[in-house]
Amino acid sequence: MRYNMYDWAKDLFPICRSITGQGVRDTLKYIKTLLPDLEIKSIESGTKCFDWVIPQEWSIKNAYLENEFGERIIDFKDSNLHVVGYSEPVDEWFSFEEIQNFIYSLEDQPKAIPYVTSYYSKNFGFCMSHEKRKKLKNCKYHAFIDSEKKNGVLNYGELLIKGKKEKEILLSTYICHPSLANDNLSGIVVTSALAMWIKSLKQTEYSFRIIFIPETIGSIAYISQNLEELKNKIHAGFNVTCVGDDKNYSFLPSRNGNTIADKAGMHILNHAVKNYTQYSWLDRGSDERQFCSPGVDLPVVSIMRSKYGEFPEYHTSRDNLEFISQKGLQGAFSVIKETISAIDKDFFPKLTLLCEPKMSERGLYPKINSKDNHSYIEAKTIMNLISYCDGRLSLIEIGNLINQPFNKLIAIAEKSYIN
Numbered sequence: 001m002r003y004n005m006y007d008w009a010k011d012l013f014p015i016c017r018s019i020t021g022q023g024v025r026d027t028l029k030y031i032k033t034l035l036p037d038l039e040i041k042s043i044e045s046g047t048k049c050f051d052w053v054i055p056q057e058w059s060i061k062n063a064y065l066e067n068e069f070g071e072r073i074i075d076f077k078d079s080n081l082h083v084v085g086y087s088e089p090v091d092e093w094f095s096f097e098e099i100q101n102f103i104y105s106l107e108d109q110p111k112a113i114p115y116v117t118s119y120y121s122k123n124f125g126f127c128m129s130h131e132k133r134k135k136l137k138n139c140k141y142h143a144f145i146d147s148e149k150k151n152g153v154l155n156y157g158e159l160l161i162k163g164k165k166e167k168e169i170l171l172s173t174y175i176c177h178p179s180l181a182n183d184n185l186s187g188i189v190v191t192s193a194l195a196m197w198i199k200s201l202k203q204t205e206y207s208f209r210i211i212f213i214p215e216t217i218g219s220i221a222y223i224s225q226n227l228e229e230l231k232n233k234i235h236a237g238f239n240v241t242c243v244g245d246d247k248n249y250s251f252l253p254s255r256n257g258n259t260i261a262d263k264a265g266m267h268i269l270n271h272a273v274k275n276y277t278q279y280s281w282l283d284r285g286s287d288e289r290q291f292c293s294p295g296v297d298l299p300v301v302s303i304m305r306s307k308y309g310e311f312p313e314y315h316t317s318r319d320n321l322e323f324i325s326q327k328g329l330q331g332a333f334s335v336i337k338e339t340i341s342a343i344d345k346d347f348f349p350k351l352t353l354l355c356e357p358k359m360s361e362r363g364l365y366p367k368i369n370s371k372d373n374h375s376y377i378e379a380k381t382i383m384n385l386i387s388y389c390d391g392r393l394s395l396i397e398i399g400n401l402i403n404q405p406f407n408k409l410i411a412i413a414e415k416s417y418i419n
């Protein structure tokens, strides 16, 4: 089944998302057209969530920067990256020197507009290309931002899919970035496709919890409202982010580093992808910071393409629809799907006999015992697998020990002498 993830990204790209507000609601409404069972939930501004408080909703109608000659330097209508996220309203004149304090640009990427936010301190600002900034005339500037902060809600989407077990696999992605593609529109569309694929399966072993939340405040709020349930139920989890380009694969472990999500994620990457970058917990930067924090301790990892913070286009206007592709999205979708699938089918195999089975009696051993014989090598794999089937290691863990792919091992494990 091919999911048109790139087309969904094209539809969602122009929406001005933030951690709260209409952009988030429009995004969730769109996801609900793909996943009709998605529940759209809300938490009121002012609600205390651990050390944090749900902020007021931010909305913006219009913004521009004009010089004294009436030339419009920046217009919010051209790109929603032009205004610092959560900017206070402003309608004031500034000198050339003063306005510099409210302009953000990147000297080393002169054509890119940076993505800047100021959620928790009162601020305003404009973002523009450095190229354009250098051409600004030494004159007065009129800064105009028609924005508003008012009590409202923080919205998120939640989809629960029942499996045979109460234990769950968590997929979480964030919905707060405006027109940025790899970080993190890619996460929204890949998670939607994964949810559609899971829904299409007749029966899964594990149940699934799929959440679309604003980054940081959203995961903190979600954990604060569901902590005990998450701690009791989550067997493995994935923070789905930066899954859209086709340059590379990346893996970010959980804090624990040795959970089944870690073992399965690395297992699939090792076998399905030639090359990937292994990051450490110290390279974290997304919602795993909350999911894996002390006392929460959920087994959450990230399987990514180019990781946030590591590609030059990150958090700039260059992380656009040209940076991602259907091929990139599809690649990430497949690797995460394989990982989930392996976790769902994983079990603790146990040999039903004592000592080695007589392989030749079962037609599993080559007639000629020569080490370069293909069937000899295959028989060796079977024997290696069997040697670990004491019921204490899962099939994924054995796969990692004997360096053999899960799908091959599950085919072998279905033979009668293992259960």
Ligand code: ZN
Binding pocket: 177, 183, 308, 315
């Ligand atoms: Zn980001």
